[in-house]
Amino acid sequence: MRHLLFGGLLVFSLLISVTLYASDEYAVQIGSYSALENAKSAASLVSDQSCFINKKGDIYRVDCGVYQNKASALLARDSLRKNGFKDAFVVALNDKPSAPKDVSPSREQPPVGSKPVKGSIFERTGGYFHPFLSLGVYYTDNVFNTPDNEKSDTMLVITPGIWVSLPRVKQKLLSIRTENISPGGLELSLFREKFPRRYQSYLLYKADIEQFKKYSSENTVSHRVEGLFQYNFRGGLSFDVIDQYNRSHDLRGTGLSGELDKYNSNLINLMLNYDVSEKFKLRGEYSNFFVDYNGDVNAFRDRVDNGLSGYIFYKFKPKTSVFFEYEFLNVNYDQDIVSDSKEHHFYGGIQWDITAKSKGRFKAGYGEKNFSGGGDANNLIFEVQIDHRFTPKTSLKLAATRKTNETTISATDYILTNAIQAEYLQRFTGKISGAIKLGYRNDKYNNEITFEGVTAEREDDIYDALIALQYEFKDYLKADAGYIYTRRDSNFSGFDYTNNTFFFRITGAL
The missing domain is CATH 2.40.160 (Porin)
Structure with a gap:
């Protein structure tokens, strides 16, 4: 023992070796915000999904979850809509740019959880x-x-x-x-x-x-x-x-x-x-x-x-x-x-x-x-x-x-x-x-x-x-x-x- x-x-x-070749990943976007603090506040309201912040231009987008297939992402989207995020929709992570390094994910989070992000093998915003x-x-x-x-x-x-x-x-x-x-x-x-x-x-x-x-x-x-x-x-x-x-x-x-x-x-x-x-x-x-x-x-x-x-x-x-x-x-x-x-x-x-x-x-x-x-x-x-x-x-x-x-x-x-x-x-x-x-x-x-x-x-x-x-x-x-x-x-x-x-x-x- x-x-x-x-x-x-x-x-x-062995599991790492077998699963390194991951397929396309999906997330659910719950909102887009012009202010970073508003994006962090929105991300902190989600407990049963794990969220991260992605900046594109002057807009901060909040995406939740990392799913290996679209069907799972759609189920998560429906759950988020029931919890008040009426405009939530599915996005393909592999089609999105990586979150820039000057954007911090929300720090308000449950005691045990994760904030998945898209990134390279070594990266503070993912990896x-x-x-x-x-x-x-x-x-x-x-x-x-x-x-x-x-x-x-x-x-x-x-x-x-x-x-x-x-x-x-x-x-x-x-x-x-x-x-x-x-x-x-x-x-x-x-x-x-x-x-x-x-x-x-x-x-x-x-x-x-x-x-x-x-x-x-x-x-x-x-x-x-x-x-x-x-x-x-x-x-x-x-x-x-x-x-x-x-x-x-x-x-x-x-x-x-x-x-x-x-x-x-x-x-x-x-x-x-x-x-x-x-x-x-x-x-x-x-x-x-x-x-x-x-x-x-x-x-x-x-x-x-x-x-x-x-x-x-x-x-x-x-x-x-x-x-x-x-x-x-x-x-x-x-x-x-x-x-x-x-x-x-x-x-x-x-x-x-x-x-x-x-x-x-x-x-x-x-x-x-x-x-x-x-x-x-x-x-x-x-x-x-x-x-x-x-x-x-x-x-x-x-x-x-x-x-x-x-x-x-x-x-x-x-x-x-x-x-x-x-x-x-x-x-x-x-x-x-x-x-x-x-x-x-x-x-x-x-x-x-x-x-x-x-x-x-x-x-x-x-x-x-x-x-x-x-x-x-x-x-x-x-x-x-x-x-x-x-x-x-x-x-x-x-x-x-x-x-x-x-x-x-x-x-x-x-």
Whole structure:
């Protein structure tokens, strides 16, 4: 199982080789505008199609979608007309000139999506290959996240990377939040996006090279590789393959030792969807996640998780569905220190994707965790994910969860986590935007531990906040600066810490 990533990458490479010779492509034009800001505003109103801006003379034209045949484009045109774009019509992309490089596509877009554009193999407004490079300077007053005797330092972070897509698109297609302590590997469940093409493939590689000024022993390099392939059959059947590999480290100060906790992890997710009718949809998923720590001190945390889940969706409104979900997780540790377990989750929920204004999911239910050595844990569980756009320039993202997580301390069984995070995004001008993020998390460990002469069940309250501004010099060059605050309050004072970090970063991307 731990080599599935490499097989997936090989399959992905073969798919690229087979599909490089694409046929004619089509899009749907929703409008023409004399002002760029009006074109961006129109593009931001479309959520179920992916839009880009093409300039011809003094006119900015907004085209949506990239389709491999005219029949698919006509269906998309009809959908857009129903959503208010009465004059939408089909255009052949291969007959159109490439979007000029001084025109930026709309920056107001859903959290996971794409802005397809017509372009050459390397081009910032399109193309198959998109290299990027980020240089960031970070100052922190608590490098090791200790409760006292804090050490400050300045760190340079160099982030090179490249992503590849077929058919070509403008924006990265995946937003996966993995977490090592989460059974199955996912911090939050995946939002599936159905792309308006017969197939869509995507591959990304990035590295984070961390260089400290004073504490060079902390220098490290992290790697991430992730990929996606989706194929949509005729008749409502489709499947997705998603894979993410990480070679990284835990946040400093989160373990019991003062060492940097490095690991390798991989998550693969296979998803099968079938549209039974206009109102009913079925989904099945299989996932495999492994985490393997480098040091002996964390060897007890090495494990492999296998998961199966099934969904039944009923669409009672055009963009809103209720659903039932069952999830099974089998957690297997390499060593017999922490007990293996089997989890059963039963959810009911609602999911919506209402134009570009609101997208979200709420689900709640009951979870059972049965340990191989005897004993169990039964808890109410829930998850909320909301992305709401008040205006084309203002949006709010909210995520909240209650779940059982795997332990980081061998003397305990599991962690009961309650967490919430909110992010406010504001575009002030065409070049300046800002973000404010606030978060709270409560981790309660099951079973008592003894640490520094105190015996109790450990409980941590973690607070974090971020404020940042971004300035976009060009479509391919931007800079951002901000401040990050993190505090952990534990009933064991030895686990307390406060961290203040200031950063400046500049990013270039094609």
